Amino acid sequence: MNDPQTLTLGVTQLSCASCVGRAETVLRAVTGVVVADVNLAAETAKLQVSPDFAATDAVAALDTAGYPAALNTTRFTVENLSCASCVGRVERAVSDVPGVVSAAANLANDELTVVSIDAHVTPSITTAAAKAGYPVTLIADDHPAPDDTKAAEAATLKQMTVIAAMLTLPVFILEMGGHMIPAFHHWVMSTIGMGTSWTVQFVLTTIVLAWPGRQFFTKGIPALAKAAPDMNSLVALGSGAAWTFSTVALFAPAILPDGTQTVYFEAAAVIVTLILLGRYLEARAKGRTGDAIRKLVKLSPQTALVERDGTFTPTDVDSIITGDVIQTRPGERIAVDGTVTAGTSYVDESMITGEPVPVEKTTGAALVGGTINGNGALTYTATKVGADTTLAQIIRMVSDAQGAKLPIQDLVNRITLWFVPAVMAIACLTIIAWLVFGPSFSFALVAGVAVLIIACPCAMGLATPTSIMVGTGRAAELGVLFRRGTALQTLSQVQTVAFDKTGTLTKGRPELTDFETLNGFRHDDVLRLVASVEAQSEHPIAAAIVRAAKAHGLTLTPPDDFTAITGYGAKATVAGHEILVGADRLMAREQIAIDVPHTKFGEQGKSPLYAAIDGKLAAIIAVADPIKPSSKTAIAALHDLGLSVAMITGDNAATAQAIASQLNIDTVVPEVLPDGKVAAIQSVQQNGTQTAFVGDGINDAPALAASDVGIAIGTGTDIAIEAADVVLMSGDLRGVVNALHLSQKTMRNIKQNLFWAFGYNALLIPVAAGVFYPLFNLLLSPALAAGAMALSSVFVVTNALRLRWVNAPMTEDARS
Structure with a gap:
């Protein structure tokens, strides 16, 4: 039986945590989908799919639910196309690739256009076409890059916000100016009159709702009709109710009870304007949550000097294959991973490892693509290219971690699935209660609209994923890779850190x-x-x-x-x-x-x-086997964090105890055979102690997998790295302290966001419903509710962005 394949697709029109829950529900119902996790901050869905999965089914399901998939269009040049039969064969071969929605080959220009749900299926497309006998080569994409797409979204929201604000300002001045300044009210009445004032407000507010605010109705009303209301539904209901009541009061006042003929056009217009402003600010902030990935992508150069027919020729990096000989001049970036064959230089690897000191490279030394060559010239042989390079793997790890869903998010999801319907029910109860006990119908309407607007669950949906995206991205910049996003939460709860000795605490050779x-x-x-x-x-x-x-x-x-x-x-x-x-x-x-x-x-x-x-x-x-210079300070820092430290080693008890004494290690488990490390970890985990294990060798892989959090030294073996949850790109053990620090900071940030999001709703929904009116004569207007709701989302994303500036607690100077 084939293992599930992982695909990542973009999902549009997600506006709150309720949308996330519904998108996940429809995706999980698609044939062949084993797991579906939707990330509001990244606007992606991560799917694990079986061979019977059809991408078209997922696209159709999302379209029906109102959350269209963001499809990727990729073009290739095709070899060996000679007739219509060839066209059909290559199209069928590529269409069978999981994640491909459609494939169309053009015989006239030898091009293949593929629409897919996952931009990372390109290697699979290339393989499938080659197997069918039609090798393909990727054509540079002329569609907007993700950065450009986010920028375009923010620009559109900015434009709509400005238009809405310009139209709303006169409405607000005409209505609220009279309440705040009696003289202004008398001036309006004596010049244009109340009827004309209301008519002007009606016209301007109608334009606001029909133009900048149209998106709330085109998305919210269909969702409401499907009995799946979302944030757009709440805004549409709130602003629509205020506009409808005001329009009736203006054109058919006799329908309303005596004394209730008043207008709330300013509330409807201000609601739309403030929420658009909040979305614009949120879009700008969310665009910065992926900065780490973008910085990593930009590390890879576009061309390199590659030996072709005895001379070094500028060549596209995508064309480099394993075994190619490449020359790097002073100051240039290393193109791909390789091994030095000639030359001596110092290479700045800080963007990969977090280590600030350049590393000397001579013949036989390993080079990492994306790092910066110093003053010397180097010639090297390519050992890993394309998706196999260290940089590509780092980008993939960070991307995977950023899309992760932490255990703490499960609670949020369960709450938000019923949150919007519950808010609508509270709004209805509020209106009914004030109709029975309140002074007027308009009073009841104001309270009900305020409840609808104040309770949009955007902040709850953004609280966790934005922090994860920024936290894991910052960790990558400091040389700490969270291969599994869930390790962020687990690592913050660790009580004991256990180390392998050889190659981890020590240098690994006598x-x-x-x-x-x-x-x-x-x-x-x-x-x-x-x-x-x-x-x-x-x-x-x-x-x-x-x-x-x-x-x-x-x-x-x-x-x-x-x-x-x-x-x-x-x-x-x-x-x-x-x-x-x-x-x-x-x-x-x-x-x-x-x-x-x-x-x-x-x-x-x-x-x-x-x-x-x-x-x-x-x-x-x-x-x-000398102790690494950083081991003692790292262990001291772990003790300062209140953690206990253990060492698991195959050395005899005397040698192990000698090392432990020098490093002030609390627990020593000596003379452990390679296959006994799992049992040793389990002994440390007694009484429910959450344990992280740090190792670097092949024989550490089972222990890394068995521990609550496995931390692999990046200078170790690939097998150990694959078994780990966290990878330290350098061999310096201060990275363990940095990883713990970052996980604790990120979890604290998530808890701050969740406290704000839940606390905000718990506090302000009752205020909006008017529970303080009998005591303090306090009633929250819909306009203020809209401002508070927009502010809550902006606060959550901005708070998450603070993680971009978290500093590593242990730097080069901290080493003994």
Whole structure:
């Protein structure tokens, strides 16, 4: 059975959380849809679909529900088109790709036009066409980019807001000016008269509702007719009721009870104007929630110097294939992932890893596409291109996380599904109550309209997804990738952080940490002779000694009569000197006395070795897997956050305890075999302790998956990264603290938004209904209700945008 495929499609005309619930309901009813999650802030729906899914069914379902899908049109050039049969074959092959709505090939110009619900199905289209025998090449899209689309939406809303405001201002002045300034009221009555004033208000308000406010009626009334009211329905009902009552009062006052003939044209006009203003401000703010993705996309250069027929030629990056040789000049961006074959330079990788210090790149070093080359020239071979590059994977991870739905959102969804009908019911009850107990019908109408307008659930629907989008985007800029958006919430609740040791807390390979010469021998002389012997061995400890000698600039001499003594060490003759290198038992076997204390190395978790020259003890050597410079400060910061820290390692208890003592780790689980790490995690999780596990190796993958939150070091293996919920792009453990900090900040921001959204409705719906009128003579006008409603949505999105400026608590300066 095939695993479900994930598709992401744009959904339009979503205006509140109720719309989200209805869009999800209709999508889940489509044949082949396994999971459907709609995101109001991103205006997307993430679908998991089975092979029997048809994109046309999803499009039709959304159209019927009143939330049309945002379709993507893509053009390709097609090879091998020679007749009408070819056209039919390529169209059928591409139409079978999940997510494709339609495919039309043109024999005259050898082009294929594909309409799809997901812009990311292009690779699948390319594969399907090639399998059918008609290779296709993507043509640069001349449709508006997402940035342009958002900008166009905001521009349209701005235009409509300005028009509405210009038409509303005279209405507001004519009606409210008389209430606020008696002299102005008398002037109007003595010049144009009340009838003319009302007529002018009627004309201007009607234009406002029919032109800028038309969208509320064309969307809200059909939704109401389908028994699925949304925010537009509430605005249409509120403003429409105020206009209808006022129109009757103007043209047929006899229909109304005596004393109720008054107009509320200004309320209807102001409602539309303020809500349009709120939507404009909201659209501008929402356009900035995707800044992180846009910045990442812009990191990739458009062209690169690629070797073609022996010369380096400017070539489109999309045309680069694995194995191509590319040249990067000083100051240019690296085009794709690759391996340096010639040249030396420093590369700024801060936009990928969050690390501010440029990294030296020489022959054999790995390069990441999108990073910036320094002052040197580099030649490299492409290893990953297109969707396989690190940058493309980061963009995909961030995009996936931004579309995630946190557990906290489930409560919001359950509430908002019945919220709009409940508000309409409250509005009806308000009108009935004031008709029975209130002073007039117009009073009851005002209260009912105010309830309808004040309670639009936009803010509730935006509270969570906007914070997720901005929070995960900011995290990516700091080198923290949330592969699964749900980790945002879970990580903020973690009580214990467990670390793998090798490669996570430590550098992952042995290094020479101590080299103490004895009996008058000179340091460099002994190191050169010992390294010359060890150069013949493949043991990691031997390699550490050789690296140290080369770092000192020492020239090694090939030894004579090299002998590896299993379990003891090695013996050789170098430059006429007999050299012994090995454990204390080798010295004992060769009757060389060790008359210096050496227990301190074992206590520090180091492996002591000894070197003898011509039968005399020459040096005591210590080799260890060094602790990363950032580990100690990172663990101290975790303790400051009130978290406990554990270490899970395969090392023996003594070595593990030595490392734990240096790092002030609370719990040590030593001598754990690779297949026992899951059980070790479960032991840490006893009593319901929420646990995050940090690892980097293949053998860490099961533990990363078993923990509440798996955090993979980005310098580790792909398997570990795939099993993790969070990826740290650098190997620096301060990223763990930064990830926790960002998750806590984001969750706090979400809770602030939800508190505001729910608190706003809980407080102001009763006020709008008039519960304070008997006590304080206070009644909320529909116009003020419209302003408050618009402000609530703008507040929520603006509050979420504050996450763009969250700083990492641990910076380069914080390292010890």
